[in-house]
Structure formats: C-alpha cells, structure tokens
Amino acid sequence: MLPAWIIVIGVFIGAMIWTFVISMTNSRLIPIYKFNFFDQYVRLMGNDGWLVSVGNLVVFGVLFIVVCLVLGFLMAIMMDQKIRAESLFRTIFLYPYAMSFVVTGLVWQWVLNPTFGIQATVRGWGFDNFVFDWIVRPDRAIFVLVLAAVWQGSGLVMAILLAGLRGVDEDLWKATKVDGIAKWRVYTSIILPIIAPMAATATVLLSVSVVKAYDLVVALTGGGPGNATEVPAKFVMENLFERQNVALANAGAIMMLAAVVIIATPIYYARRIMAQKAAG
Amino acid sequence: MAQRAEKTIARFGVYAFLIIMAAFFLMPLYVMVATSLKTMDEVRGSSIFAIPMRPTLEAWTTAWNAACTGLTCAGVSVGFFNSLKIMIPSTFLSILLGAVTGYALSFWRPKGAGVIFAVLVVAAFIPYQVFIYPLVRVLSQVGLYNSLGGIIMVHVIFGLPVMVLMFRNYYAGLPRDLFSAARVDGGGFWDIFFRLMLPLSPPILIVAVILQSTHIWNDFLFGLVFAGSDNRPMTVLLNNIVNTTQGEKAYNVDMAATILTALVPLVIYLASGRWFVRGIAAGAVKG
Amino acid sequence: MTAVSIQDLEIQFGSVKVLQNLNLDIASGEFIVLLGSSGCGKSTLLNSIAGLIDVHGGKIMIGNRDMTHAEPKDRGLGMVFQSYALYPQTTVEGNLTFGLRVAKLPKDEIERRVAKVSDMLQIKPYLKRRPAALSGGQRQRVAIGRALVRDADVYLFDEPLSNLDAKLRAELRVELKTLHEDIGKTMIYVTHDQVEAMTLATRIAVMQNGVIQQLASPEEIYNRPANLFVADFIGSPAMNFLSGTLVPQGERVEFRLKDGHALDVTAYPFASKPAGRTEAILGIRPEHLAIAPREDLLPLDMTVNVIETMGADTVIWGTCGGEKISVRVNSELKLNPARGSTLKLGFSLGSASLFSKADGVRL
Numbered sequence: 001m002l003p004a005w006i007i008v009i010g011v012f013i014g015a016m017i018w019t020f021v022i023s024m025t026n027s028r029l030i031p032i033y034k035f036n037f038f039d040q041y042v043r044l045m046g047n048d049g050w051l052v053s054v055g056n057l058v059v060f061g062v063l064f065i066v067v068c069l070v071l072g073f074l075m076a077i078m079m080d081q082k083i084r085a086e087s088l089f090r091t092i093f094l095y096p097y098a099m100s101f102v103v104t105g106l107v108w109q110w111v112l113n114p115t116f117g118i119q120a121t122v123r124g125w126g127f128d129n130f131v132f133d134w135i136v137r138p139d140r141a142i143f144v145l146v147l148a149a150v151w152q153g154s155g156l157v158m159a160i161l162l163a164g165l166r167g168v169d170e171d172l173w174k175a176t177k178v179d180g181i182a183k184w185r186v187y188t189s190i191i192l193p194i195i196a197p198m199a200a201t202a203t204v205l206l207s208v209s210v211v212k213a214y215d216l217v218v219a220l221t222g223g224g225p226g227n228a229t230e231v232p233a234k235f236v237m238e239n240l241f242e243r244q245n246v247a248l249a250n251a252g253a254i255m256m257l258a259a260v261v262i263i264a265t266p267i268y269y270a271r272r273i274m275a276q277k278a279a280g
Numbered sequence: 281m282a283q284r285a286e287k288t289i290a291r292f293g294v295y296a297f298l299i300i301m302a303a304f305f306l307m308p309l310y311v312m313v314a315t316s317l318k319t320m321d322e323v324r325g326s327s328i329f330a331i332p333m334r335p336t337l338e339a340w341t342t343a344w345n346a347a348c349t350g351l352t353c354a355g356v357s358v359g360f361f362n363s364l365k366i367m368i369p370s371t372f373l374s375i376l377l378g379a380v381t382g383y384a385l386s387f388w389r390p391k392g393a394g395v396i397f398a399v400l401v402v403a404a405f406i407p408y409q410v411f412i413y414p415l416v417r418v419l420s421q422v423g424l425y426n427s428l429g430g431i432i433m434v435h436v437i438f439g440l441p442v443m444v445l446m447f448r449n450y451y452a453g454l455p456r457d458l459f460s461a462a463r464v465d466g467g468g469f470w471d472i473f474f475r476l477m478l479p480l481s482p483p484i485l486i487v488a489v490i491l492q493s494t495h496i497w498n499d500f501l502f503g504l505v506f507a508g509s510d511n512r513p514m515t516v517l518l519n520n521i522v523n524t525t526q527g528e529k530a531y532n533v534d535m536a537a538t539i540l541t542a543l544v545p546l547v548i549y550l551a552s553g554r555w556f557v558r559g560i561a562a563g564a565v566k567g
Numbered sequence: 568m569t570a571v572s573i574q575d576l577e578i579q580f581g582s583v584k585v586l587q588n589l590n591l592d593i594a595s596g597e598f599i600v601l602l603g604s605s606g607c608g609k610s611t612l613l614n615s616i617a618g619l620i621d622v623h624g625g626k627i628m629i630g631n632r633d634m635t636h637a638e639p640k641d642r643g644l645g646m647v648f649q650s651y652a653l654y655p656q657t658t659v660e661g662n663l664t665f666g667l668r669v670a671k672l673p674k675d676e677i678e679r680r681v682a683k684v685s686d687m688l689q690i691k692p693y694l695k696r697r698p699a700a701l702s703g704g705q706r707q708r709v710a711i712g713r714a715l716v717r718d719a720d721v722y723l724f725d726e727p728l729s730n731l732d733a734k735l736r737a738e739l740r741v742e743l744k745t746l747h748e749d750i751g752k753t754m755i756y757v758t759h760d761q762v763e764a765m766t767l768a769t770r771i772a773v774m775q776n777g778v779i780q781q782l783a784s785p786e787e788i789y790n791r792p793a794n795l796f797v798a799d800f801i802g803s804p805a806m807n808f809l810s811g812t813l814v815p816q817g818e819r820v821e822f823r824l825k826d827g828h829a830l831d832v833t834a835y836p837f838a839s840k841p842a843g844r845t846e847a848i849l850g851i852r853p854e855h856l857a858i859a860p861r862e863d864l865l866p867l868d869m870t871v872n873v874i875e876t877m878g879a880d881t882v883i884w885g886t887c888g889g890e891k892i893s894v895r896v897n898s899e900l901k902l903n904p905a906r907g908s909t910l911k912l913g914f915s916l917g918s919a920s921l922f923s924k925a926d927g928v929r930l
Contacts, residue, residue: 004381004440008396011437012403015414022413031417075301081294090557091550092302095309098549098556100498102515103542106522107308110315110531111328121327151305159557204405212407215500219519236409241505246413253409260405457652457725460619465666465717466640475665479656 016257023251029244040251050252053230056142060231061210063146064153068206069199071150072157077187079158080165090162093155101152105219108148109135138228141221145229148220153209157202164195197274200267207263211256232256316340316536323531343536349520356537359517363497363544365428366513370435371492375485377436378443383477385444386451387459388469397448404441411438412505419506426508434506435496443488450484451477490552494545514541569630569643569720569753570595571616577624578615585611586777589625598747598754600764603774604800609757610725612774616755617646617723630720640666642721645714649726651706653698659709660694663716684715687746704735711746724756728763740766761801765789773797791920795927798850798920804882806850807892810924813845822849822921826888830865835916837930846924853882853895855918858902864913869894871904885910 024037044050075093079086096104111117114133122130134140168191176186192199214233217223223230232252239249311328317335318326326333345355385393415434416425424430454477462472503513512520518541522534549556576589586608593599601609614620616627618639627635634642653662660681667677685691688708698706707727714722724743728736744767747754758764764771765785772782773796781793792798798806811824813832820841822830830849841847860866867887875882881902883894894912896902904910921930 003377004384004396004400004444005392007437007440008399008403011411011415012399012406015411016406018414019410071301074297078294078297081291083294083298087553089298089302091553092305094557095546095549096305098494098545099542100500100515100545102498102500102519103538104308106518106534106538107312109522110535111308111311113531116323116531117328121329124327151308155305163557208405208407215515218500219523222523233407233409237412237501237505240409240413249409250413253407253412256407257410260407264405455650455652457648457650458654460614460617460639461646461648461652461713462654462665463619463639464617464644464646464723465713466669467666468638468640468669471669475669476654476656 019250020254022247023254025247027247029246031246040247041255043248044251044255047248049227049230050232050235052227053232053235056227056229057210057213057231059142060145060149060213060229061207063143064149064210065203065206067146067150068154068157069202071154072202073161073199075154075158076161076165079162090159093158095155096152097156099152101215102219104148104152105216105221108144108151109220112144112147135221136225138226141225141228145217145220149213149216152216153206156205160198160202160205161195164198165191168194197271200271204264204267208260211259211263312535312539315532316343316539318532320530320532339530339532339536340540342530343521343533343540347521347530347533347537349517349524356514356517356521356540359512359514360540362507362511362517363514366431366435366503366507366511367493367496370432370439370496371489373432374436374439374443374492375488378440378488379447379478379481379485380473381440381444382447382449383451383473384469386448387456387472387477397444400441400444404445408438408501416505425506426510428507428511431502431507431511431513434502435499438502439492439495443492446484446488446491447481450481454480486552486555487558490548490556494548497544570628571630571721571753571755572628573612573616573625574628575625576612576615576622576627578611578620579623584777586615589777589779591772591779591782593753593755595753596751598756598767598769600768600771601755601757601774602759602761602764602771602800604759607774608777609774611777613723613725613755613757616642616721617644618642640670643719644721644723645717645719646723647707647710647714647725647727649729651698651710651730653706653709653713655698658695658697659690659701659712662698662709662713663694666713666717680716680718684712687715687749688712703731704739707731707739711743715750719752721753721755724754724758726758727756729758729760736760736763743767761803765801773800775800790918791929792850793929795848795850795922798922802852804853804893804895806852806920807856807887807890809849809851809887809890809892811847811849813841813847813921813930815841815843822847824888825890828868828888832865832916832921835919835921835930837921839930841930845930847930848922848924850920850922851892851914852918853893854880856892856894856912856914858894858896858900858910858912860911860913864915867912867914869910869912871906871908871910873906874903883910887912 021033022031023040024035025032026034026036026039079089083089112132112135114120114136117132119130119132122132135144172190173186176190181190212233213231214237217229217231217234221229223234233256236249236252236256239245239252314330314332315323315328316339317332317337319334319336319338322333343355344357346353347355381396384390385397419425419430419433424433458476459472462476467476497513498515499513500515500519503516507513507516518537521537522529571591571593573589573591576586577584578586589612591599591612601612603609611620615622616629618634618637622635625635626633629642629644654665657665663681663684664677667680681694685694688711690705690708690712693701693705698709701709707730710727727743728739731739740763747767756763756767768785770782770784771788773780773788775796781788781797783791783793788797788801792801792806795808799808809824811822814821814823819831819833820835820837822832824830856867857864869883869885869887869892871883871885873884875884876898879898880895881898881900883896883902883904885892885894894910922928923930
C-alpha cells in the first residue's frame with residue numbers, strides 16, 4: 001500500500017497544492033514564493049490569448065459533445081437492429097479511438113489540405129467553384145477540430161450506448177410491441193431514459209477529453225490559423241515551457257481543474273440521485 | 281404487403297446509414313495508406329482518393345529510417361524503439377502496482393482505504409496540466425527529468441487511478457469467502473496475491489494490458505515534456521517530422537510515418553477484438 | 568484436544584455494536600451450533616473466532632492461548648464456507664493442498680493427508696477435476712476436505728449446507744455427524760436451520776441481536792426454553808402461547824386465562840414462586856396437547872378452524888379464548904372435526920412452560 005499512499009499524497013494531492021500555491025505568486029521560470037494571491041487570475045482574465053482559448057474551447061466542446069452524442073446514439077440504435085456483420089461495423093466505428101490524437105490530427109490535416117485534399121478532388125471532378133478550405137480559414141478552423149475529434153470519439157459513445165441498449169430487458173420490447181408503440185417512440189420515451197446513465201458517463205468522458213484537448217490541436221492546426229484553434233491546455237503548456245510564465249500557466253491549469261469540477265460534479269450528483277431513485 | 285415493403289425500406293435505410301458512416305470512418309485510413317504508397321509526383325498529380333498507379337514502399341522506408349526532424353534524419357524508427365522502451369516497462373509496472381493496490385483495497389481494507397480510493401477516482405479526471413510543473417521540478421531535482429526512468433515513472437503514476445479502479449472492481453466481484461478461505465488456509469498478503477488472485481485475473485489483466493499499452497503508446501504530452509531528446513516517443517517524433525519540416529513537404533513520407541505510428545495500437549486493437557470494447561467499458565473513466 | 572473460550576467479546580462495524588459482552592465457553596470435542604436468523608450476529612461471532620474480522624474488546628482463547636488478535640492461519644483452524652469458496656483456478660487436489668504448500672509441508676506428508684481425507688470423504692475419483700466440473704454436494708465435500716487436511720484442532724462451519732437441496736442436505740448432515748463422532752474435534756457450526764441445529768449439536772447457542780439467548784443441549788432448548796424468543800424460534804409449528812395472570816392463593820397457584828378459565832399450576836416447577844399476581848404467558852408445544860382429556864391433564868377448549876394434513880402428522884388450527892393455537896396429532900387417529908366445533912384438549916404441566924410477560928424470561 002505504501003507506493004499507492006506516496007503517489008496519492010505526494011503526487012496527486014501534493015502537486016495540486018503546489019500548483020495552486022505557485023499560481024498565487026509571481027514566478028516566471030523558477031518558483032518564487034512571494035505571494036500576490038489572485039493577481040495571476042486577474043491577469044488571466046485580461047489576457048487575450050487565454051480568453052480566445054477559452055472561447056474556442058467552449059465552441060469546440062459544445063459542438064463536439066453534441067455531435068458525438070447524437071451520432072453515437074444513432075449508430076448504436078442502427079447497430080442494435082440485429083444487422084449482419086455487426087462486429088465488422090463495430091470494428092470500423094471504433095478503430096479511430098485506438099489511435100493517437102497526433103495520428104488523427106495529421107491524417108485530417110492531409111485530407112483537408114485545400115491544395116491536395118477534398119477541395120482539390122471535388123474541383124477535379126468539374127465543380128470548379130467548390131470550396132472546402134476550413135482548415136485555413138480562421139472563422140471555420142474550429143469546425144475542423146470538431147470534425148476530427150468526432151471521427152475519433154463517436155465510436156466510443158456508440159460502444160457505451162450500445163452496451164446500454166443491450167442491457168435493456170427483452171421483455172420491455174415485447175411489451176411495447178404488444179402495446180403497438182412506434183419504434184422511434186420507444187427509443188425516445190422509454191429507452192433513452194433507461195440508458196441515460198450511460199449517456200451521462202459518455203458525456204463526462206467527452207467533457208474531460210475536451211478540457212484536456214492538446215495533442216489534437218498541436219497536430220492538426222498548431223492552434224492556427226492565427227489563434228483560431230488555440231485551447232487552454234496549449235496556452236498553459238506554452239506559458240510553462242516557452243514563455244516562462246510559470247505562475248500564469250499554473251493559474252490557467254487551476255482554472256482547467258475548476259472547469260472539470262464544474263462539469264463533473266452536477267453529472268455525478270445527477271447520477272447518484274438517479275441511482276437512488278432507481279433503488280427506491 | 282404494404283407492411284413488408286415498409287420493413288424492407290426500413291432495413292435499407294439502416295444499412296445505408298451504417299455504410300455511409302463506415303465510409304466516413306474508413307476514408308482517412310484509406311487516404312493515409314494510398315498516399316503513403318505513391319511517389320511525390322503521383323501525389324501532386326492525382327486526387328488523394330485515387331488508387332496508387334504504381335504502389336511503392338519507398339515512402340515507407342524513407343519514413344522509417346531517413347525522415348528528418350530539424351537536422352537529424354533518422355526516421356521514425358528511433359521513436360519506435362523509444363516508444364517500445366517506454367511502453368513495455370510502464371505497462372508492466374503500472375499494471376502490477378494497480379493490481380496489488382486494487383487487491384489490497386478490495387480484500388485487506390487497510391485504514392484509509394476509502395480515502396486512497398476516492399483520491400484516485402478523482403485524480404482520473406484532473407487535467408494533467410495541473411501536475412506537470414511540480415513533477416518537472418521534482419524529477420529534475422532527483423535527476424530523472426528527461427530520462428527513460430522519469431517518463432516511465434510518470435506513466436506509472438498516471439496509469440494508477442484507472443488500473444486501481446479496474447482491479448478493485450474486478451476483485452470486488454470475486455466472492456469474499458474465497459479470500460477468507462485462503463487466509464484460514466494460511467496464506468499471507470503475497471501468497472494470496474500470487475497464488476490465488478493473480479491466477480484468477482487473466483480476464484482483467486488482458487483488458488489492462490490492452491488499455492495501458494495503447495494509452496502509453498499514444499501518449500504525446502508526457503513524452504513531449506518528460507522523455508527528453510534521447511527518449512522521444514514515436515508520437516512526438518512524428519509530429520516533429522510532419523509539422524516542423526522546412527521547405528517542400530513530402531506528404532507521402534508523412535503519411536507513411538503516420539501509419540507506422542498508428543500501426544502498433546491498430547494491431548493491438550484488431551487482435552484484441554471484443555477485449556478492447558471491454559477495456560473501454562472498464563476504463564471508461566479515463567478520458 | 569482444544570477448548571474455545573470467548574470472553575466479553577465486543578465487535579462493531581462503524582459505530583454499530585454488533586456483539587457486546589459476549590461470553591461463550593466451548594469444551595474440547597464439543598459440537599456447538601450457533602443458531603439464529605440472519606443478522607443476529609452468529610456469522611460475525613464465527614468470523615471473529617476465525618480471525619477474519621477485527622475484535623474491539625474482549626478475548627478469544629483457543630486451547631488456552633490468547634488468539635484475540637492472531638492471524639487466521641496461526642489459530643489452528645479449519646473452516647468451511649457457505650459458498651464453498653473453492654479456488655476455481657486449480658483442481659480439487661490443488662484446493663486440498665494449497666494451505667499445506669503455503670506452509671511448506673514435506674511432499675510425502677501432503678500426499679498422506681490428501682489420501683486420508685479423500686478416502687474419508689470419498690472424493691478420490693475427482694481429485695484431478697476442477698471445482699466447476701463438480702456438483703454442489705461434491706463441492707461441499709471438497710470444501711470440508713480442504714478444512715480437514717489442515718489437521719486442525721477446531722473446525723468452523725459457516726452455513727455449509729444452505730446452498731444444497733433438501734435431500735443432499737439431509738445426507739451431508741448425517742455425514743457431518745459421523746465425521747464429528749469419528750475425529751472428535753471441536754466444531755463450531757453456524758446455521759439458521761433449526762433441524763440442523765437439533766440433529767448435529769451437543770449444545771446449541773440460540774442468538775438474537777448479538778446476544779446468546781440460551782446455551783444448552785438440544786433437548787433442554789426444546790423442552791425448557793429459557794425465554795419467549797427461544798420458545799418461539801424453535802419448533803414448527805411454533806409453540807402455542809396463551810396469555811393470562813398467575814394468581815397465588817396460599818400454597819396453590821392458579822393461571823387465569825383471559826376468558827376467565829382457571830388452571831391449577833401449583834405443580835409447575837417454578838424457578839421461584841410468584842409472590843403476587845403476575846402477568847404471564849403459558850407456552851405449550853402443539854404435540855404436547857392431547858386430544859383425549861384425562862384426569863391427570865389440565866383441560867383446554869379449542870374452537871377448530873383449519874386442518875392441515877402433513878403425512879405422518881395432522882395439525883389442527885383453531886383458537887382458545889380468542890388466541891390462535893395449533894395441535895399436532897398422529898394422522899392415524901383420522902381426526903376430522905368440523906369447522907367451528909369445539910375440541911376438548913389436555914396438557915401436562917411437565918411439558919409446559921411459563922414465561923413472565925414483562926421480560927419474557929422463563930418462570
């Protein structure tokens with residue numbers, strides 16, 4: 001148990017406190033313990049780079065989560081129709097999840113490359129005015145990020161929700177058939193509430209990966225064009241290792257932590273309340 | 281008759297949806313492979329979707345041992361072996377530590393077990409950025425920063441929450457009487473772990489190996505920060521090759537290097553099949 | 568030969584005290600059954616003797632040695648579990664030898680013990696099989712065997728027969744009894760099944776709410792229950808209870824039922840004669856009520872309600888002074904009284920029990 005204790009106390013709790021402490025100082029490269037309390041947080045709120053990053057993350061996060069859930073749910077329902085080659089489809093939908101974000105980013109960078117990629121191909125088919133240059137357009141690049149992330153993550157949502165669908169009592173389906181309820185009605189009003197806990201799990205997973213988003217951005221767009229796809233994690237890393245703004249970076253990290261807490265806590269409690277209700 | 285027709289149309293719709301989705305999911309993989317098999321002339325002269333006319337592995341060999349990052353041109357092979365050196369011990373150690381801790385929490389229930397478990401569960405959700413700076417400071421103090429030992433340690437530490445969670449839940453599913461019987465039979469902490477629990481653990485061990493090896497292989501952040509220039513894992517090297525080249529980009533080589541990097545987790549994924557899905561369910565807390 | 572002595576034992580889970588000031592002395596070679604419904608603390612007591620849960624106060628002595636905080640393996644015990652708890656990854660032989668291998672016993676000694684035990688329990692034919700390939704009865708034999716090879720001084724059984732069907736349970740019960748007579752070791756056995764308790768035990772400890780209500784031989788427990796709880800818990804159908812008042816009149820003592828009916832209970836072996844009028848409860852087992860009234864029996868009237876035929880016996884349910892009672896009679900009597908008719912009953916004071924209404928204790 002000793003190693004676990006050391007890691008739990010020394011690393012997880014200790015490092016978190018240390019990071020918080022440094023965020024209250026004016027440290028640049030090495031820690032200086034002269035406290036100015038929340039100055040760094042005030043600076044952060046006035047820092048354009050940070051604000052843009054947060055704004056980008058919100059747009060990216062909301063779109064990514066919504067699209068992933070909708071697409072994942074649709075795929076799960078379709079997979080649940082006693083189809084042929086189910087395991088083949090499952091394999092295809094899930095393989096991107098096995099790959100590194102770096103790989104995902106680089107592949108989509110290439111596919112969406114305006115000079116060679118989809119835009120060029122469609123133009124080659126004779127549609128000379130076809131435009132699909134989101135990756136180089138500051139007002140569209142964030143959607144490219146969403147596209148690549150959905151490609152990687154929606155299979156996971158599908159797998160989680162499909163497991164939930166498979167757990168639904170067969171007799172329930174028989175009952176709705178006897179009652180003559182349309183299938184889509186059954187899915188929306190009966191099945192969806194049953195698998196809500198799985199959907200909540202998937203949402204937590206996706207949210208956490210949104211806040212952590214770093215690799216994908218670095219590989220796919222490098223934060224550009226301009227700062228159109230900058231994200232907080234990247235902001236923290238740059239201030240930590242390139243701009244020697246350690247205190248500011250740690251303040252950013254603490255804000256990321258706060259974001260996770262704000263997202264995860266209500267979902268956690270919602271699930272507990274649901275579980276308690278189910279238990280009676 | 282009308283009802284049957286309706287059913288057929290519905291079936292058709294289902295398959296149409298699935299096939300279109302499958303095409304969307306497979307497209308990047310196809311483009312990646314096709315591009316890597318072309319020469320640069322062919323890349324420039326054809327659509328990314330075009331089938332390679334004269335497939336060649338030239339780009340693959342270049343990517344493997346000659347692609348450049350900055351001034352060094354040794355290909356991704358260096359990263360491949362670095363990644364192996366990082367992945368194998370990290371996977372082994374994090375699983376061992378996770379299994380022992382999960383076993384202890386589940387059966388021996390030492391004082392404070394609840395606290396440890398709670399912290400580990402929460403830690404699985406915390407953004408790594410919160411831990412990075414203190415870890416860099418501490419590791420450089422003890423001389424492990426930018427070393428193989430350091431990066432392995434980091435992987436073991438951050439693998440612990442999910443591993444403990446998985447093993448604890450698995451052991452909690454075993455009958456407690458089994459543990460009691462072994463204790464009455466004279467087994468101590470390690471006797472019971474190695475002779476009874478470990479032999480009962482292959483299902484969860486397989487899942488853990490799949491989960492940890494792919495996660496560690498796919499890691500970018502820790503490799504970038506902690507591995508140092510001598511131990512850069514394949515993902516970091518790949519990103520450097522593709523995103524920092526000066527002059528004209530060799531897209532075919534880039535794609536070949538990308539495939540090579542994706543190959544190990546892909547093989548693990550395809551070989552493990554349903555186990556991978558179970559791993560996702562078990563390790564669902566990891567983001 | 569090993570005695571087990573439990574002194575002032577105290578166990579709590581969190582802030583809940585499960586056992587408090589519990590004392591139990593078990594003589595060497597005894598077969599003690601801890602009997603009670605679930606949650607009465609019987610399994611907790613057994614697990615504490617085994618060393619599987621922490622003790623918060625008191626002492627556990629095994630063979631005159633203080634084992635209160637000893638490791639389970641050092642207590643010289645063998646234990647059999649309700650779920651069998653066979654190690655699934657290894658064969659029957661592996662299960663039997665696990666503890667011996669951990670203890671690093673010499674190989675020929677291990678072989679000798681396995682041979683002896685597998686002979687005794689007739690599990691030799693499936694020594695090489697895995698637990699999953701065995702039936703429930705075979706698994707339980709193996710679990711017993713695993714305890715026996717340890718050559719322990721004390722054997723603990725935690726509801727070992729509960730997962731078996733009725734027929735197998737009866738079979739193994741007899742085997743366990745024979746086993747105890749053969750090896751003569753101290754055995755402590757937890758069950759909620761009173762038939763098992765009555766047939767196996769040399770003494771039964773009836774438990775409720777973490778307290779031993781009565782510790783006595785099966786006969787004593789059955790015929791002279793120490794309090795209302797024990798009287799009600801043991802026996803099926805349950806003992807009949809009639810409430811009333813004890814009225815001493817000089818040398819005589821009368822028991823007045825609620826309907827005014829008075830019984831002369833002077834001859835009852837009172838622990839101490841009631842000093843004044845005392846609210847009391849009269850307990851009579853269904854089979855101790857005789858149908859034919861005789862001179863030497865005390866009379867009772869019963870209004871018949873339902874008749875249950877149970878093979879050898881027939882149980883007649885009805886009321887006596889408004890309280891529900893039952894009578895067990897031999898089916899051969901071919902009694903078939905009409906519903907609502909009155910049946911004249913009689914009982915002897917020697918087989919009856921009187922309890923104080925205030926605290927339920929036997930008078």
